[in-house]
Amino acid sequence: MNMHSGSTSVFTNTRNRNVISSAKNLRARSNQSVYASYTRSAWKDHLNSKFTELLALEPGWDGYQGEKLNLTILDFTLSLLEDLYCDGLSAPSVIPGSDGTIQLEWHQNGYDVEIDVLNPYDISACRKVPGSEDYEDVDVEKDISILLNWMTELKHAEELAHVG
Amino acid sequence: MIDDTSAENEISFSYPPLNEVVLDIQFAQIPGLLSIHANEVWELYKKEYPNIVEQPLLEPAFEKFGAVPQMNAPNFSVARPPVGSRYWFMTTDEKGLLQYQNDRIISNWRKQGDFSGYPRYERISSDFRKNITKFNEYLKQRFQGQFLKINQVEISYHNVIEIDNFREVGEFLNFLDLAHLDAEGVSFNAGEVINDKQGKPIARLSIIVNSLYSNQGKDKAITFTLAYRGKPNSEGIDDAFRFLDDGREKIITKFNGMTTAKAHQLWEKY
Numbered sequence: 001m002n003m004h005s006g007s008t009s010v011f012t013n014t015r016n017r018n019v020i021s022s023a024k025n026l027r028a029r030s031n032q033s034v035y036a037s038y039t040r041s042a043w044k045d046h047l048n049s050k051f052t053e054l055l056a057l058e059p060g061w062d063g064y065q066g067e068k069l070n071l072t073i074l075d076f077t078l079s080l081l082e083d084l085y086c087d088g089l090s091a092p093s094v095i096p097g098s099d100g101t102i103q104l105e106w107h108q109n110g111y112d113v114e115i116d117v118l119n120p121y122d123i124s125a126c127r128k129v130p131g132s133e134d135y136e137d138v139d140v141e142k143d144i145s146i147l148l149n150w151m152t153e154l155k156h157a158e159e160l161a162h163v164g
Numbered sequence: 165m166i167d168d169t170s171a172e173n174e175i176s177f178s179y180p181p182l183n184e185v186v187l188d189i190q191f192a193q194i195p196g197l198l199s200i201h202a203n204e205v206w207e208l209y210k211k212e213y214p215n216i217v218e219q220p221l222l223e224p225a226f227e228k229f230g231a232v233p234q235m236n237a238p239n240f241s242v243a244r245p246p247v248g249s250r251y252w253f254m255t256t257d258e259k260g261l262l263q264y265q266n267d268r269i270i271s272n273w274r275k276q277g278d279f280s281g282y283p284r285y286e287r288i289s290s291d292f293r294k295n296i297t298k299f300n301e302y303l304k305q306r307f308q309g310q311f312l313k314i315n316q317v318e319i320s321y322h323n324v325i326e327i328d329n330f331r332e333v334g335e336f337l338n339f340l341d342l343a344h345l346d347a348e349g350v351s352f353n354a355g356e357v358i359n360d361k362q363g364k365p366i367a368r369l370s371i372i373v374n375s376l377y378s379n380q381g382k383d384k385a386i387t388f389t390l391a392y393r394g395k396p397n398s399e400g401i402d403d404a405f406r407f408l409d410d411g412r413e414k415i416i417t418k419f420n421g422m423t424t425a426k427a428h429q430l431w432e433k434y
Contacts, residue, residue, distance in 0.1 A: 005186075006263055007320060008272055047240070072315070075224040076315075079224070081240060084231075119192075119315075120226055120316075121315065142395060143228075144230045144231060148231060
């Protein structure tokens, strides 16, 4: 299984008692930082450095009651970004909330998307499409299909901007 | 797999290929709960789990639905200071294992020797629930009323099926026919989204098959793992264990449906 698994993955051969084993679950690091392991991703460098910068925020970072980044929310946001990644779409802006939450923003050719990660599976998102003054608001939990559709539309908006 | 009797399914085997059962609860990190408190956590369980081993941390997992795997998608991880560890608290016979890290507790039953000691799911689940409740009470007392906010639950059954040749895989698993291939190894991975009655996704059932060799390479086997994972209806312990119960039912049904009649006979299904 993958490195999320709690299986110990040690098997005993009942015929001759040899141990058949496979090792998994490595996670050893030396510094607090975010790293992306897939080197060809266009988002990698931008998001690596941005999240590492946000991890270093101390309480009161905003001059008021700003809280440190919530690590559980960060873990979920990173997981979400892996799913939202769209080849050809620029990486989002990442803005910390004063309550430890994380906001992701895209602004492409009049198409705006904001995704607020409030907690794992507690996402508040909105978008504004070109030509409209209205915002569409959605709450997302486990099914992120609508956010994926928005990513595809953002990518098209970005492509149109380059063509224009 | 299973010497597990479900009131609904009535599926049992005398000699199932079950090797490990894992119940896994992930929760939001508790403010103030540091690595140094791991010893206090061990004290909660030391009487039953007197042995301890240190392991690297496990990555968090969040099942989401609607996404299609992207080829160039980045895989992010947060590198934290090297003060965090995962601890294995083990029974003296090493069949029982409780894994602890600051955002996860996992219960493992592992086959050691023959199958006669399998305690059944109900007992494993009941013991795990007691241990989770104990930890929750510890949090409330030690960390000013903090309590578990569970955000992911997983149950998995790991089977090992000994074979002489990988051509035989289809004699046990009815979805893999390798009879016409002199395969040197096997790797299969499939996921199925499980929906509720309203059609909303609630969990992912993963099916994983891999080939296995003894250290000398003489003996062969295949691992057949069924894992059910997702977010329970609420952050509380009751819903977490309802999720585990539902997962176990799904896994038993799927295992029965994906293995052959010949295998059932060999494992003495009754």
